[in-house]
Amino acid sequence: MTKWVYTFGDGAAEGRAGDRDLLGGKGANLAEMCRLGLPVPPGFTITTEACNAYYSAARSYPEALAGQVGEALTHLEQLTGRRLGDPSRLLLVSVRSGARASMPGMMDTVLNLGLNDATVEALATESGDARFAYDSYRRFIQMYSDVVLGVDHEVFEEILEDEKANRGAELDTELTAEDWKAIIGLYKAKVEEESGAPFPQDPEQQLWGAIGAVFSSWMNARAITYRRLHDIPEDWGTAVNVQAMVFGNMGETSATGVAFTRNPSTGERALYGEFLVNAQGEDVVAGIRTPQNITEVARIDAGSDKPSLEKIMPEAFASFVAISQKLEKHYRDMQDLEFTIERGKLWMLQARSGKRTAKAALRIAVDMASEGLISQEEAVARIDPGSLDQLLHPTIDPKAKRDVIAVGLPASPGAATGEIAFSSHEAEDMRAIGKRVILVRIETSPEDIHGMHAAEGILTTRGGMTSHAAVVARGMGKPCVSGAGTLRVDYRAGTLTVMGRTFRKGDVITVDGGTGQVLNGAVPMQQPELSGDFASVMKWADGIRRMKVRTNAETPADARTARSFGAEGIGLCRTEHMFFEGERIIAMREMILSDTEAGRRAALAKLLPMQRSDFVELFEIMAGLPVTIRLLDPPLHEFLPKSDEEIDEVATVMNLSPSALRRRTEALHEFNPMLGHRGCRLAVSYPEIAEMQARAIFEAAVEAGRATGRPVVPEVMVPLVGLKKELDFIKARIDAVAADVMKEKGETIGYLTGTMIELPRAAVRAHVIAETAEFFSFGTNDLTQTTFGISRDDASVFLETYRQKGIIEQDPFVTLDKEGVGEFVRMAAQKGRATRPDIKLGICGEHGGDPASIHFCEDVGLDYVSCSPFRVPIARLAAAQAAIRKAG
Structure with missing residues (x-):
């Protein structure tokens, strides 16, 4: 019989880090952290193979899956001493996706699963905080209804904002348990109105609804687009991770956060991250509150007057520092970590190799080779060659404001600012008198070669990534945006129009060939630097x-x-x-x-x-x-x-x-x-x-x-x-x-x-x-x-x-x-x-x-x-x- 489900928890796991193809990145790393003896809430992972089987069978679960999930849930209940749906020994779980390649924010998650009208009262009693319990329940209704039942989360946000206004509250934290009870009633009524059925009270029904939603999210529009942009095959599928809930929103001794073991922008060897006190993970991601710096050094550098995690929870901070160092050394790579602190106790929710800029990737690779963590060959193998485009051309300053007028295809990397020229002759003439030019054409032909040479960048309304404009621009090392189909070029009138805005010869625009954006006006740039870490990696590569x-x-x-x-x-x-x-x-x-x-x-x-x-x-x-x-x-x-x-x-x-x-x-x-x-x-x-x-x-x-x-x-x-x-x-x-x-x-x-x-x-x-x-x-x-x-x-x-x-x-x-x-x-x-x-x-x-x-x-x-x-x-x-x- 095919094994569809793998358990983890209490220092043991059926999977390990090398099983990422089967368990997805999240599941494999949760299993590995358990094996390392780190504090990980127990749970189980439904494999990527189950996802593929689900789609092969027209969105039906494999026959043996229900039994294996039941056995894994029983194992989880034994480890925690709790039971899903049992008010006397309440177990709540999270249900998260986890593909083998990180796809942040592309697929769906459900938290606080297992809450209903009865168990919410048990949570209030056990936690001693009714406000926390009912806030968690309304979060669950909103998230589950959006992800599983198809009721848009904006519907709930409107109810919440109206109710806060009625109660004279500006922040969610100002609402009482009674306020939340009233809002929950409104939420449930809206769910029944929108979906035609009451909000599900059976925890097992909730669980299977969430599992199906996570599988289904593998084929949602944003996930499909992300996979296309990042060359992730459709047949990889996603795993589903079901895990005991831990709460970062149980008062002032609880928190949740995200951190990197090194700076993902610069590669500096220093803990880099943010957290929120009395919050759940989605609060950090949603940005509804300003997060706080984890370390004192980062807080001081940022000029923040909000205390760091190091200052307000020193014991949990010390544990987190030790664990982050252990994980980086174990995986021999910079780690992206998610954590929750529940009433002073630290729990690790995720570890994965962190995404980073090309500049940071080079520094991290060179530093780790120097530290003896990896070999020079490994350092070379870890750099995404395509990412070097970020370093070889001028780019737009990340702090710059962007007035985007159109978006086309990112046909040739780099960014350039110049005055509009509609013909190659114009471009040459303008360049001859010292002007910087963006050549704007419906499409280019070989006869435009002199104008393309004279221009700082090229913009076309037609063509793809391999059009004449794209190929020649890449060869010249000039930024190019092609196929910006919302733009209209009128050569006779000498105009470029889009969404009611008109631009003429001599007007200044900026093209960003890395994103495909066309911007109004001049934008501050950053120049490339090709020495230091870049030169070191290139020297190692040439030797290989x-x-x-x-x-x-x-x-x-x-x-x-x-x-x-x-x-x-x-x-x-x-x-x-x-x-x-x-x-x-x-x-x-x-x-x-x-x-x-x-x-x-x-x-x-x-x-x-x-x-x-x-x-x-x-x-x-x-x-x-x-x-x-x-x-x-x-x-x-x-x-x-x-x-x-x-x-x-x-x-x-x-x-x-x-x-x-x-x-x-x-x-x-x-x-x-x-x-x-x-x-x-x-x-x-x-x-x-x-x-x-x-x-x-x-x-x-x-x-x-x-x-x-x-x-x-x-x-x-x-x-x-x-x-x-x-x-x-x-x-x-x-x-x-x-x-x-x-x-x-x-x-x-x-x-x-x-x-x-x-x-x-x-x-x-x-x-x-x-x-x-x-x-x-x-x-x-x-x-x-x-x-x-x-x-x-x-x-x-x-x-x-x-x-x-x-x-x-x-x-x-x-x-x-x-x-x-x-x-x-x-x-x-x-x-x-x-x-x-x-x-x-x-x-x-x-x-x-x-x-x-x-x-x-x-x-x-x-x-x-x-x-x-x-x-x-x-x-x-x-x-x-x-x-x-x-x-x-």
Whole structure:
């Protein structure tokens, strides 16, 4: 028979800390504290498996559960010498949720269960405090009715406020036992009115109602949202913890509180917490009274005139300090503790690893390693790589007031303030005169690259987490809020409107790419600090990881930023991003729109020195580190002139009429350009493009090598190869140019030629392509698009619906789809190595900066990952954690 229920109490427990998957975090830690001999109210835990069985059976309990709960309740009654529903030996219990991952406030709790019209009188007699007893009963009615019966708690709050006003009372504490009795009568009448049945008096009925409510709360809207935001699987389920009640509201010698063994904001090694005298736990959480500091030091620092727990309950405080130290040492991590003091006696209600800021996490990890509590490997493994985003960008001061005008998707972390610009040209012009700019667009396109570069931050009303704006902003390290659908942008009127408010060009707004908020006006910022504990953890991580970490960069600023973050080369230089500014875009359009090879070569001759200069600077910044340069990839239509002004400008340069140029532009139109004339297909059709770029690369390699004294070994990447003959054709041109440059310069140039694996056919035929390719770089953005047959820019419309309906767990453009896209990566790696054992393998799609995807790359054995500059530290840490996990 399946065991659904585990007991704990009186120094013994059927579970332990390692059973968190089965008992949930709360249940496992209650059991562990019992085993440690700490003062824990006894109880029992219904497993997460029971929760899953409950849902599998259409919200019906497993057959044996009732009997096991009955046996556990009898055991609890024997330990306490009390009995549920027995006025002569009254036992009251709490019923709380407890998933394996902490989900604070997301699921439901019921306290004081077992009270009814008869037992409340017994509680009054036993406690000697009728006011306490009837206050506890009204709390129970309100909480149980809300959680179990579906009567909104606001209904009760309205009754309470009206009754206080009738009695001239401002605070709950001013109400007498008789007042509470009257209010209880009103509460019960309201319950019957709202639910159609009297408030349940049978404690056993109450218990099963609460158990069902906790199970049901696993699927409430807020819990579902929390799980989605924190990647918690639905099938984990929640446990239910039934525990004997202890009371922090039994007078001035009772209290309840929450504390951390170290400061969760800074990581300082000092007890940090708050408590309330004569209160229950929900009073601390609800904030209806101002809590007091636990320690005298904290009280003095806060300038509070309310006494600390250390001062008013010194014995209980001393016990709590000893227990907190014991638990931190036992778990070897900072603990989040809940406690109640009942008439001077301390009871521990919860211990769990405490949530903390990234700054605190780094300090705690480094300090604990220094203290010998954990190893350096454990310190590295404990830091959430994604949390480092908090440290790598300016962020809004937590004390700042926020006038939020809209909320979109937190597409790229950090925060920025600037004046609104509605076009990339506006952004550039405003930046040129020293203004800080937020580029506001309905959506961005590759032509906006110069405006995005000029802007401090980007805001779009359309698009998802993997839209063009999001991807490019992350690559640039700029804050971005995308998909802020409540905003309306009118380019013609030059306005941004939302909820009756209108903003115009030049108005100041702030975007918070960490939360997705758009705020009115300027907001105080905090600058990142990357030394001290951060540097220590990064050094330890670098000593552990196997994979190299490169960056995706094509501007000197990005390359320098990435080097400062520890990048070990460039894994992707997207040359198309170099052609959108100033004279370059005109020359590029001239090349595309020429209908003869001679015309194209003339335009390319203008671009050659610009490309060479770009590459020289990148090679010098990387000083001997590998640099992978991708030949021109996107469809030509992205470079074409669109406005009449742009067409006139190019027509003048080419000595053509605007009408003739417009006809040439229309002839280049494609119905599905992302699957059209792009990538290696351009180089096959127009080999002169690849020849120009190759010459720029090799001439720059010679120049940079002479300047730095460090030989440059460029890696020339041919994009979108699906056929070996495509790569053979283009490689022949690259080799010919390399030979010419070496002859002209009198130097030997070492270089590699490879391809980006971004088509399923390339993965399937990788063993053949590897006969020519000296490296593979997996372009997982396009590989995901071509494997799924969906557009990254359009998929946000339905992928979130897929997630909500359980069809997919993760957006495949954010975290690599291991079963599908990942299988192509694994296949290509294996086949490539079979043909060429020393082939270099890397990943350069957005997944190169995603921790979960990096773990997959380690499993496959890739040589490096490449990501945007501001994700380099995240990738370094994630690569170390992947190596730790793989090692066992």
